[in-house]
Amino acid sequence: MTESEAIQARHSVRQYKAKAIEGDVAKQIEDKVAEVNAESGLHFQFLNDSGTAYTNLFLKITGLNSAPASIACVGKDSADLEEKVGYYGEKIVLFLQTIGLNTCWVGSFNKKRSEAEIGEGEKNVISIAVGYGENEGKAHKSKSVDQLVEAKADSPEWFNEGVKAALLAPTALNQQKFVIRLKDDDSAEIVSKGGAFTSVDLGIVKYHFEVGSGRKL
Ligand SMILES: Cc1cc2nc3c(=O)[nH]c(=O)nc-3n(C[C@H](O)[C@H](O)[C@H](O)COP(=O)(O)O)c2cc1C
Numbered sequence: 663m664t665e666s667e668a669i670q671a672r673h674s675v676r677q678y679k680a681k682a683i684e685g686d687v688a689k690q691i692e693d694k695v696a697e698v699n700a701e702s703g704l705h706f707q708f709l710n711d712s713g714t715a716y717t718n719l720f721l722k723i724t725g726l727n728s729a730p731a732s733i734a735c736v737g738k739d740s741a742d743l744e745e746k747v748g749y750y751g752e753k754i755v756l757f758l759q760t761i762g763l764n765t766c767w768v769g770s771f772n773k774k775r776s777e778a779e780i781g782e783g784e785k786n787v788i789s790i791a792v793g794y795g796e797n798e799g800k801a802h803k804s805k806s807v808d809q810l811v812e813a814k815a816d817s818p819e820w821f822n823e824g825v826k827a828a829l830l831a832p833t834a835l836n837q838q839k840f841v842i843r844l845k846d847d848d849s850a851e852i853v854s855k856g857g858a859f860t861s862v863d864l865g866i867v868k869y870h871f872e873v874g875s876g877r878k879l
Pocket residue numbers: 672673674675676724726766767768769770771788799800801802830831832833834835836859862863866
């Protein structure tokens with residue numbers, strides 16, 4: 663499965679099989695996390711036991727407490743930390759999809775109970791639930807292209823492909839609070855409309871756009 667295919671196949675999954683992530687699969691995840699950390703300077707951690715970080719009532723109701731494992735999204739506190747976590751975290755999410763795992767970004771995890779290592783000056787931004795899903799989730803309802811895009815009618819193919827991938831991106835509460843613009847110099851920009859978790863969302867949406875369009879923003 664390619665990253666573009668993973669963008670099509672990925673949906674948030676909240677019910678997981680009681681099946682541990684073992685052997686070679688666990689090793690592939692550890693290697694990917696190490697590679698992304700080296701590239702980004704972030705401190706993502708694969709916790710192959712989600713422990714008690716998902717035990718609050720809301721996560722029990724949604725089923726997310728069944729997730730056997732998680733990715734802790736940690737990094738040095740900075741103005742762009744949340745956006746970077748979104749961008750590089752989604753790179754990990756799509757990789758996990760390509761190797762047959764399912765995921766869900768979890769903003770409402772129990773930070774105090776997280777077993778992540780938090781170094782001096784670091785922040786534990788968000789968690790990603792990981793495991794073998796009981797199902798593959800389902801496609802989210804999306805805002806229309808007209809609501810999310812500002813571009814001339816005859817926008818180029820690469821831009822349209824980027825938009826398609828961006829509309830499939832997960833966002834907190836499916837809020838899709840962003841605008842994708844095609845600028846006069848034929849470059850694209852994506853800006854956030856602000857609000858809770860919208861910086862993480864922005865990083866995720868930018869990563870999808872880049873994979874879909876084949877261009878760096
Ligand atoms: C930053 C962020 C935080 C999220 N937090 C939660 C959460 O705490 N609980 C939950 O059930 N889903 C959470 N989600 C998943 C969203 O509800 C989901 O991505 C959205 O409804 C779109 O659905 P999809 O991921 O299936 O495309 C979060 C997603 C993002 C991007």
